[in-house]
Amino acid sequence: MKIGNSVLIRNIDNYCINDLNIPSIVLMENAALKVIKNIDFERFKSFTIVCGSGNNGGDGLAVARHIFSMNMKVDIFIVGNHSMSKDCKANYDILKNMGINIKHIIKSEDIINLREALSENSMTIDAIFGIGLSRKIEGIYDEVTKIINEKSTYTLSIDIPSGMKCDSFGILGNSIEADKTVSFEVYKKGFLDYESEKYTGSIIIEKIGVPDYVVNKFHNKEYMTEINYIKNIIKKRNKYSHKGDFGRVTIIAGSEKFTGAAYISTMAAVRTGSGLVTLCTKKSVVDILKTKLVEAMSMSYEDNTFEEVILNSDSIAMGPGMGNDEFTFKQVRNILSKEGCPVVLDADALNVLKDNLELLKNSNRKIVITPHMGEMSRLTGINIKELVENRIDIAVNFAKEYNVVVLLKGYNTIITDGREVYINSTGSSKMASGGMGDALTGIITSFIGQGYEVLKATILGAYIHGYCGDILSKDMFCVNASHIIEKLPYIIEDLINKHENQFKLQ
Structure with a gap:
């Protein structure tokens, strides 16, 4: 099990996009499908999906599309008023074209709708911040994080709980406390913190279509031992020894x-x-x-x-x-x-x-x-x-x-x-x-x-x-x-x- 950080993931993404010509939105779609795979739809029937404006938010919007297509209830929120990344905007536009209502949380009063959705739905999907977060969570993001931790019955984080450090140990002021984290390609270094389980819950690492040789090309030889x-x-013993x-x-x-x-x-x-x-x-x-x-x-x-x-x-x-x-x-x-x-x-x-x-x-x-x-x-x-x-x-x-x-x-x-x-x-x-x-x-x-x-x-x-x-x-x-x-x-x-x-x- 390889361990990596945000630099490794950026290098992998850039190589896949620029050298292998894999469109970044294909990687995003693969990530969304792996999240869907890890949801127990017998247990969970209604969803609150909270997204940021970056690629982690794009993952969440792609997940929302698949859940909607399964005829399940889904409430979608985007936090903040920042401009969206290209792939996030593409998935946002697809949802709008499908006639799906997306609520925006910009000020404290907007949280009322989120509070209601969290209370009504059986799963919350956290797609606010990904592995690239480097600043302390403040303002409306801090409020949203607190209300999710308070009201969510069960939370799944995409790639890394929003607010958790990826490259070192600890959190950036506040963090989503997930029950499950579905992460991609490598085990993130931040997961090794002594208190990480409080934020990650169970961790599942999924492959999203990146060839192993690409990961190995940039990997720093850091591993989690596995069975x-x-x-x-382990050497088997020769019976003549x-x-x-x-x-x-x-x-x-x-x-x-x-x-x-x-x-x-x-x-x-x-x-x-x-x-x-x-x-x-x-x-x-x-x-x-x-x-x-x-x-x-x-x-x-x-x-x-x-x-x-x-x-x-x-x-x-x-x-x-x-x-x-x-x-x-x-x-x-x-x-x-x-x-x-x-x-x-x-x-x-x-x-x-x-x-x-x-x-x-x-x-x-x-x-x-x-x-x-x-x-x-x-x-x-x-x-x-x-x-x-x-x-x-x-x-x-x-x-x-x-x-x-x-x-x-x-x-x-x-x-x-x-x-x-x-x-x-x-x-x-x-x-x-x-x-x-x-x-x-x-x-x-x-x-x-x-x-x-x-x-x-x-x-x-x-x-x-x-x-x-x-x-x-x-x-x-x-x-x-x-x-x-x-x-x-x-x-x-x-x-x-x-x-x-x-x-x-x-």
């Missing part, structure tokens, strides 16, 4: 206060399918963890074979429960300064890098960092508010500068190597509990050890981690890390054999 992509990168084929994974984790983090990250690697997993931890807690980790080896940093284990590893995880102290810093510096297998850095392995980021830049290893917002704020010095609002760009720039894969945790977790961006589509707030990040670290490290390319292993790990939570959340009030660990091998096998589309892209 078919995940299915395509043995444990040596599935990776030697080393987890460097734990301390006197935090044995749980070490246990969770280690068991997550085991249950994800690693051939051999070794936990390296403080000598004082080795015996405690040995009694729990019957399917993984446990050793202390002081063990004579510690350096040999590190040297022979196919992947290493560092950080869960280690403690933010000088000892942890020395261990991280030691591993990053040597050549070898990829390393996943989490928790305290990230905390000790504050003011020591040259260790990332100078390392010859492939590195994945998995910070939550607080850890990323400490690493970058950027306050959390700014980080949340610009998290994609900040993650991309950090990945580029330090040549690492960044997994920035949170709703719509971001995964990037600085060249491509993937937004994870799984997981929920029911997973918000201690140890979840430790489990994710173990899962990613396991996939790297099994031979997956580092970026793909990170994408795969994040998706499966969240997908486990989604499945479990159907029957559970809260989901803990131990539940995820137990479910992992079943979910991975299920994904290998699953045949379905998570997103409705048609």
